Amino acid sequence: MTLNELYKKAVLALESIENGETDARIIIKKVLSVNETEFLLSKHLELPDEKIKTIDRMIDKRLSGIPVQYIIGEWDFYGTTFKVNENVLIPRPETEFLCEYVIDCLKGKNSPIIADLCAGSGCIGITIKNNVSDSTVILVEKSPEAAEICRQNIADIIGEASVTLINGDIYECEKFTGLPLFDIIISNPPYIKSSEIPTLQTEVLKEPEMALDGGVDGLDFYRLLTEKWTEFLKEDGMFAFECGEEQADDIRALLEKKDFDVIYLKDYNNIDRFVIGKRRKK
Ligand SMILES: C[S@@+](CC[C@H](N)C(=O)[O-])C[C@H]1O[C@@H](n2cnc3c(N)ncnc32)[C@H](O)[C@@H]1O
Structure with missing residues (x-):
């Protein structure tokens, strides 16, 4: 899965959450240790399974109401x-x-x-x-x-x-x-x-x-x-x-x-x- 595909999936999952799109971005950037520019330039990057799993777990936590700040620590x-x-x-x-x-x-x-x-x-x-x-x-x-x-x-x-x-x-x-x-x-x-x-x-x-x-x-x-x-x-x-x-x-x-x-x-x-x-x- 590419970063762009994962991002779209995460945004969709957080659709019902206020500022869900921003939170999806914050989570992905934290897990991949990239800044905003690197995020924008890496859209076609293929992501390792283990990173995808970590991001999925964090998105689930966000869906359960845990603030993004606690999720990224x-x-x-x-x-x-x-x-x-x-x-x-x-x-x-x-x-x-x-x-x-x-x-x-x-x-x-x-x-x-x-x-x-x-x-x-x-x-x-x-x-x-x-x-x-x-x-x-x-x-x-x-x-x-x-x-x-x-x-x-x-x-x-x-x-x-x-x-x-x-x-x-x-x-x-x-x-x-x-x-x-x-x-x-x-x-x-x-x-x-x-x-x-x-x-x-x-x-x-x-x-x-x-x-x-x-x-x-x-x-x-x-x-x-x-x-x-x-x-x-x-x-x-x-x-x-x-x-x-x-x-x-x-x-x-x-x-x-x-x-x-x-x-x-x-x-x-x-x-x-x-x-x-x-x-x-x-
Ligand atoms: C509203 S938070 C503010 C935290 C931080 N100053 C900030 O602005 O983000 C209030 C803090 O007071 C602490 N607190 C509550 N009762 C207290 C007490 N009796 N003595 C000292 N700290 C207390 C809480 O544990 C909490 O960390």
């Missing part, structure tokens, strides 16, 4: 490839915007100290360290399985010794008292209302529940962060949160209660997706 974020599996949230393109904003804020700051709380794959903290070389970055992740993927990403992308990863629960604040004060605490915490979890798209349901569930109103983590983690910020420190649609106003209220000035930033769909809280000078 990696995903690009801010120009870097991160390992992912079913233990971590798949890095989202909008989160790149949050990183961009924070990297911009850090320009001109000397040796800033940053926390990425609820780190998952580590995409936020690793991206910050990768772009602000004199920063000290501490990542905290509760799930041991997610922390292991985060550890591998740290080792592969920036080197094991360049940041600190803590496999811990951010609710257990007393365990973090030895940490330095932070210039910026960034967090993309779980923020979906518990009652909405069963209604999510099949693909999202394959992501870990611990990465999604934000409690009854979805705001549990923002309450915790503003109430307990403010004391981990420097006097002029800042929170940079990603949040769900229609949560920004509630998070603003939580931050204002703690004397923060608040701004919102929009994502690519014009939704207030990021809430930035700057500590008011006393």
